[in-house]
Amino acid sequence: MNKIYFLVVALLISQLAMQINGQQLAFPGAEGFGKYAVGGRYGSVYHVTNLNDSGTGSLRDAVSQSNRIVVFDVGGVIKIGSTLIVKSNIYLAGQTAPGEGITVYGNRVSFSGANNSICRYMKFRMGEKYGDSGKDALGVANGVNMIFDHCSISWGRDETFSINWDGKGTEPANITIQNCIIAQGLMSHSAGGLIQTNGGVTLYRNLYVDNDTRNNKVKGVNQYVNNLVYNWRSAAYIMGGDSEGHSYANCVSNYFIKGPDDGSVPLSGANENFHLYADDNWYDGNKDGSLNGSEVPFSDYSGGPDFQDEPYDYPLLPTVGADEVFESVLPGVGASLPCRDYVDYYVVNEVKSLGNNGKIITSEEELPFGAPESWLLWSGTARVDSDNDGIPDEWENNNGLNASSSADAMAIASNGYANIENYINSISQENTQAYLRKPLNLRLASSTQTSLTLEWYDYTEQEEGYIIEREVSGVFTPIGSTVANVYTFTVTDLSPEEQGTFRVKAYNSSIESEYSETLTCKTLPVPVEVLDIESFVEDFSWNATVNYNWDETTANWLASGESTTYSENSAVLFGNMEGDQSVTLAEQVEPSAMVVDADNDYTFSGSYRIAGGASVNKTGTGTLTLATNNSYTGATVIHDGVLQISRLANGGARSSIGASQNYDFNWVWLGGMINYTGTTVSTDRSVALDGTTAFSVQEADATVTITGNIGGQGGLTKAGAGNLFLTNENPYAGETTVSQGTLELNGMTALTNTAGMGTSGKVVMNGGRLKLSGGESANYETYTFGMEVAAGKHSYFQVDRTCYLKGNVSGEGTLDYDIYYVREYIQGDWSLFSGTINANGLGTTSDGNQFLLNNTKGIPNARVVTSGTTKIICWKNASTMWLGGLSGTSGTMLAGADKQNNSATMTWVVGGAGTNETFHGVINNECSNRNYNGRTSIIKEGTGYWRLTGYNIYSGSTRITDGKLIVNGTNTSTAATTVEGGMLAGQGRLYSRVTVQAGAGLEPGDGGISTLSVAGLTLNSGSYVNMDLDATNTSNDKVSSTSGVLYNGILNLNITGELKIGDSFTLFSASGHTGSFEEIVPAIPGDGMQWDFTNGVLSVEAATSVYENSISSMNIYPNPVQDLLHIDLGPDYAEVQLSLVTATGKEVLNQIYKGGEDIVLPVEQLQRGIYFINLDVDKVKITGFKVIKK
Helix, strand or coil, X not given: CCXXXXXXXXXXXXXXXXXXXXXXXXXXXXXXXXXXXXXXXXXXXXXXXXXXXXXXXXXXXXXXXXXXXXXXXXXXXXXXXXXXXXXXXXXXXXXXXXXXXXXXXXXXXXXXXXXXXXXXXXXXXXXXXXXXXXXXXXXXXXXXXXXXXXXXXXXXXXXXXXXXXXXXXXXXXXXXXXXXXXXXXXXXXXXXXXXXXXEXXXXXXXXXXXXXXXXXXXXXXXXXXXXXXECCCCCCEEXXXXXXXXXXXXXXXXXXXXXXXXXXXXXXXXXXXXXXXXXXXEEECCCCCCCCCEECCHHHCCCCCEECCXXXXXXXXXXXXXXXXXXXXXXXXXCCCCCCCHHXXXXXXXXXXXXXXXXXXXXXXXXXXXXXXXXXXXXXXXXXXXXXXXXXXHHHHHCCCCCCCHHHCCCECCCCCEHHHHHHHHCCHHHCCCCCCCCEEEEEEXXXXXXXXXXXXXXXXXXXXXXXXXXXXXXXXXXXXXXXCCCEEEECCCCXXXXXXXXXXXXXXXXXXXXXXXXXXXXXXXXXXXXXXXXXXXXXXXXCCCCCEECCCCCCEXXXXXXXXXXXXXXXXXXXXXXXXXXXXXXXXXXXXXXXXXXXXXXXXXXXXXXXXXXXXXXXXXXXXXXXXXXXXXXXXXXXXXEEECCCCCCCCCECCCCCCCCHHXXXXXXXXXXXXXXXXXXXXXXXXXXXXXXXXXCCCCEEEECCCEEECCCEEEECCCEEEECCCCCECCCEEECXXXXXXXXXXXXXXXXXXXXXXXXXXXXXXXXXXXXXXXXXXEECCEEEECCCCEEEEEECCCEEECCCEEECCEEEEEECCCCEEECCCCCEECCEEEEEECCCCCCCEEEEECCCCEEEEEEEEEEECEEEEECCCCEEEEEEEEEECCCCEEEEECCCCCCCEEEEEECCCCCCEEECCEECCECCCCCCECEEEEEECCCCEEEEXXXXXXXXXXXXXXXXXXXXXXXXXXXXXXXXXXXXXXXXXXXXXXXXXXXXXXXXXXXXXXXXXXXXXXXXXXXXXXXXXXXXXXXXXXEEECCCEEECCEEXXXXXXXXXXXXXXXXXXXXXXXXXXXXXXXXXXXXCEEEEEECCEEEEEECCCCCCCCCCCCEEECCCECCEEEEECCCCCCEEEEEEEECCCXXXXXXXXXXXXXXXXXXXXXXXXXXXXXXXXXXXXXXXXXXXXX
């Protein structure tokens, strides 16, 4: 462990201790580093008298000057349009407000430079609707000695409450945040807050709820004690986040509770620079509605901090065990005086659900009570303050002050506080103004055939219970009550389909609340059984004896084999007939049941309708067309064939399928297809889907919206060119298939299953479009459905924005993926998908429309084709992702990793699918935020080629392991380019040095004679270079290097035309040349010619007898040779040393023979080409005898 940081932290602690010893507490109960903040104790009192954004009496004016104690004469919502800047030595006393207290809404609040400030019982709600993008709801960028107590902060658009030095003024120091609620940071950066300072921050007894991450992220000097954290997703307590700086933290007796967003490990992001004393931190991760967690072992502190054996000597804090934090913190946390607002009640109730309720949101308008500007808050009763000193007369009279003199408010009492501070410190629940808030959001929780269970939000205190009233003959009459804290009531002894109108109010012995809004609802009906086709016995069978009229006067029917007329309330059968039947409703008909069981088609039209209580049942392979606007109230059931309709409406209204109520048993799908041929329409009809059934919207410009519920055991197939829009959760059990047109799902109302497509967890893309909508103002939806992209089909997938795509994808077909935004996280496994995904960037965001990979392997076996403004990005830093193949148009990008991290690294492995691809886009280093750039590297794998034509500015390395990387554009990276296998080719430019390893190749050009430019080249032994030579035009491929070239390996020449002696080709231009090729193929330019390769220039020379044989008796045969080469020197020598070298001078054999030996050389393993034999015969050198190996 480094001794230097021990000295640093010792100095820090010593200085902090000297600063805080022997001073007056900010208020009784103030704790931690900021507990001695002075506030406005030596200044004056300022009254906030209105809810205006500015001007005299406004909150903005109150905090615009230093040395003030700010009290509130009004209660309600203060909507601010710009940053509210708080000056130094301010005491904001939110608990002094009457009525429901003060909520500040609309924009951010800055305490930067607000030295010696105290902020208590304030509610700061920034929000998406009016808040500045990318800003914190509340922040401290510089300043010292501050304490925030019992505040409620939410809806930040970057952090929610952050302390992070901006390099100006004094680094933040001696700050406490205690008893506060920090909740609902807004996506896309939902964060509790970054707490980063060496000056000392205490985070004590706070509640963090519905923040995706940073609950808190801690750096520097910090104590984090007795906090409660609920429902995060990415991270809870972050220990520095891999920071290079040193941190010194105590983290003691905190409780982390997993919520519906399935957060990761509770303590994460550490490294050896995060020096941590940790003890008694608990985690409940089972979401079972009970508090039953256990202590987090040190092994689960992700990242591995530097654990300390003793806590740092920071201010002592009254501490309960982690197992007591839940009961200790929840009752009073946040701005609970004079009373909590809607948001605090909402999030506290989420926590109390212990895993069942919770939601990370994007906008405050998603909440069931809306944004604060729509709240109707009780302003309270003005307190009598005769001398206008901020202290009510009653309190002054009871505590020995002069209610007629304003001078005593700021006088310092014997306990060291100003008198007005003593008043402020005395305010509690017991002496707040009596008030009961009306019940909110009265709603139907559940229903049966004989009961209705009502539910509402219990967002008030001091109630003894609730009174429930029902409207009877126009007068509301009490029907029951509950006790305090019980916010459900069941109305019993009702009849099926009985409707009632209800309202609720809170009460105690002294006062009552206003009534809730009224609720009208009804009990469930008695289900009607589906008609049994097999046992169905008709009264009349259609025969069309006379004509095609259906009425009571024409004998078009058979009964018992005899021709007869129809009579009402009879069961009728339309069976198989010769030819299609066009039946005219010549009058209104009211059968008891109607069955169409035929393989031929039936059409029912005319000026009248099918009415009464009939059910209509379709079976057989034919088509049943209901062309009239019918009013029957029985079920419509399809078993087989096609049911064609042109009119739909809500339950109870006339339509092609009658006017049945919107119960699922009134529209039953057991198979076949329903073909809607009309115009755009919406229906609340529910469906019993008990057999796989197709729903077709025939016209391309028509949309059918089904707001009812689709449930049952069957599967759904979308057919037809039009759009089917489902807005409900639809828990049907079968698979969903999209074959034609568009199936659109509203993500905002389908968060609890697989996005409105049933519970099977799978959708088959079979040629249609799947569209997910509702993301603009909705939470980040999580879609878990798997997707099979059918082979041979071209399908389409469109998400609106901001979602998590966790489903696995398989199949071999083509999928168009339309991208309109930057936050669709692809998190599922795509390794079983081997088709093509066309990533179409269709939006206009400045950061590109992001194909955002956040899984483990990327898309390793499929082609990815980009177009428009697509930017392929990886969300996680230091990742390796695979793309089976990548093609794309100019304007698209293959980028880097992480959101905004200039140190991020990313490796893309492209080509595993073995396909041939051309990418006209740019490979760069961009993070998701384009203003940040990390380091991107690429690896080409797989047997196909990958052609790059763009100006690529990535800065990492380039590797080729297989196939061919064709660089026809520019790669500006100066990091190494290594060809480990396969080939580097092209006619572009690389700013890096290229190394070609054994078995790998280099090939300038891309189908024609070209130049490949590099910044240096190393050809290792066993490598090869392929080059085209045009002897006719004396032109050739070329490698142009700005640095030296090292030659080895094989030079393969593809020669067109006839070479001649004197031809010369500059194959390599470089600043230096070393080494030589091991082989040139072909070995000779032609008969009587030989190669000369010098300094990158290949020349053709005459094959002269440069080396004369000085032994006339020497015989070498056969020549050319295939396997064995014989050398006969005769018996008259004592010793001979033989060396065999290639045409480029590389020795492949060296051996000594004794006199008289028959020299036989096995050469079958040698490559074909020209070799030279060099002999040393009894010290006589004979060199340069040429041998040709076939």
